[in-house]
Amino acid sequence: MLYVCERHFQKISGRSLFTGLRSVTHFGRPAFKPFFDSLQDEHIHLPQVGVFSCGPPSLTNAVGEACSATNRFEGPAFVHHFENF
Numbered sequence: 001m002l003y004v005c006e007r008h009f010q011k012i013s014g015r016s017l018f019t020g021l022r023s024v025t026h027f028g029r030p031a032f033k034p035f036f037d038s039l040q041d042e043h044i045h046l047p048q049v050g051v052f053s054c055g056p057p058s059l060t061n062a063v064g065e066a067c068s069a070t071n072r073f074e075g076p077a078f079v080h081h082f083e084n085f
Helices: 002-013 032-042 057-070
Strands: 048-055 077-084
Touching: 032 048, 032 057, 048 057, 057 077
Parallel strands: 048 077
Antiparallel strands: none
């Protein structure tokens, strides 16, 4: 329901109902692996990329797994740092 309200408000006001910004609010957890893959392809010259996440264990585990799955022999290594609450 919040998604529907956000989309409607965005259409009539040109702003996010939640943030007041003109950018669109995306709901849910992002697809970390494709995002990290695109970063790795874009920044192939870097030795490593630090990734910090803060949240519940389910979130930090998902980010850590995506970092591990993204690490290849070529390109930057993703190093995950996290805090849980």
